[in-house]
Each structure stands twice: as C-alpha cells, then as structure tokens.
Amino acid sequence: MKPHTIGEQIILPACREIVKIFFVIEAEQEILKIPLSDNTISRRINDMSEIIEQQVLNKLRDSHMFALQIDESTNLSGKAQLLVIVRMVVDDISENYFCCKTLPGKTKGEDVLKVLDEHFEHLSSVSLSWNNCIGICTDEAPSMIGSIKGFISLVKKKNSKIIFTHCFLHRETLMVKSLVSDL
Template identity: 35%
Template sequence: MSVQQSTLASYLVAWRIARAKKVHTIGEELVKPAALDMVGTIYGKEFAKKIEHVPLSNDTVKKRIQNMSHDIKDQVIAAIKKSGHFSLQLDESTDVSDDAQLMTYVRYQGQEAMEEEFLFCRPLLTTTTGEDIFMKVDSFFKE
C-alpha cells in the first residue's frame, strides 16, 4: 500500500468518524483493530499488515477532520464569490455549557439553484449585542 493510499484511507475513516459524531480515538481503538481482524481472516496476514500502515491516531483523525472542514469552507467561499451576491442568516444559540454561540448561514445562487450552507460558528464571549454580532461577522469576512 502506497503512502497516498494509506492517507486516502485515513481520510475516509476520519470522514466516517466525523459523520457518526464519535470520539476521534475510535479509529485507533476500534476501527483499525476490526479492519485488521476482517482483512486478516478473509485475505490473510500479509494483507492485514498493509492496514497497519493506515494512520488513525487521535491527532491524525483530528487533523484530517480539520483539513476537510477547511476545504469545505474554502469551497463555499469560492462559490459565494463566484455568485457575486449572497444573504446571511444569523442565529444566536446557547450550547450545553450556557455559552452563547453565533451560528451563521449563507444563501447564494449556485450553478443551477439557490444554495444554502452553514458558514461559521463563533462564540460570543462577552455579550450578545448587535455590535458584538457585527464584530464577529466582520472579523470572519476580514479573514
């Protein structure tokens, strides 16, 4: 198995972990040992050894998920720029630890139809005034 193949396999597992909303350690603690068992049983130990090279540590899965997240954000921003026009929907929400979060959604003209995407979530650390919300949105666009 090439480095490119093991990296792709690592991204695919990280994507599944993120979609299932599981802890990142599940890759190393459950997924990889299960894959080794299955491949070793069906195809033999020489094929199972190839699975051992797929990086699935907690830190690797975290980095893979962050990379995918940044890529999605970049794609949405590129589509917004291409569209030229967009609208925002803002919602202030409180998470389980009673911290205020600003959730921001964007709507824009896609290639064939209107698209609606999640744009960003940022904590509102002090107050939730209109000025605080404006500053969060403004800082996102300045980035």
C-alpha cells in the same frame, strides 16, 4: 465527543478482523499501515476542513450575492454562540455552513454584527460586503429585530435593501408550543 483515538482502539481492530475473514492474511498487514494516531487524524480533519472552506469561499466569490441564516443561542456552559448558514447561487442554489462563533457577553445586536463584520474581514480574499447580502433569515429575538439596536436594524444601515425573513423552524416551534398547551 469521542477522541480521535477511537480509530486506533476500536475501528482498526474491527477492520483487521473483517479483512482477515474476507481476504487473505497479507491484506491484514496492509490495514496496519494506515496511520491513525491522534495527531494524524486531527491534522487530516483540519486539512479537510480547510479544503471545504476554500470550496465554499470560491462559490461565494463567484456568486456575487448571498443570503444568511443566523441563529444565536446559549450552549450548556452558558456561552452565547452564533451559527451562520450562507446561501448563494452558482449554477444552482447552494447552502453551506458559514461559521460558528462565540459571542462576547450577551447576545446583543451590536455583538452579532461585530462578530460577523470581523469574520467578513477575516475572509478578505472573498471581499464580502453587506452590499452583496440580499437576505437575512433569523428568529424574532429582540437582539435580532430590535428597532434601534437590533441586528437587522444595524445591518439595514449598511444595506437598506436587505430582505428580512422569520425562520420557519422557529415558527414551527412556536406553533407546537401553543398546540401542546391547547391539548
């Protein structure tokens, strides 16, 4: 991942040269007024992130029902992570990034549920409830579909009407693995 200072070190000098070639010299001075410090860029990224999050939460609040696509995996440093995409209908079907959370310890169904419950509580302004969740799409890892302590089983105790679907990308991956071994 590149540092935010790439703007000052690479992008700004390139912009100055482009502006100098295509426009008048005075325009180059205007380019120099653009604040590109690491702190400024970081603050702007955070501001944009908060605005986008608020827009998604407003849509979620207006939709009354939602579905989740959940994938848990372990990153290169060995930490288990949970990536969640939310789908909802407000005028049209919309799909948005919902959260990416680090899971404590192993990827057990209880851990996944606890992390999502905590995230729901954190978003109290939206009043998210498992009763409004109509579907969950995930892989068929034991931590997700286990009949007693799997995530789906635990969520179905909160809302028995939730529909579970297996992720098509995971199906494709499984199919490709079996095809490669046959060739």
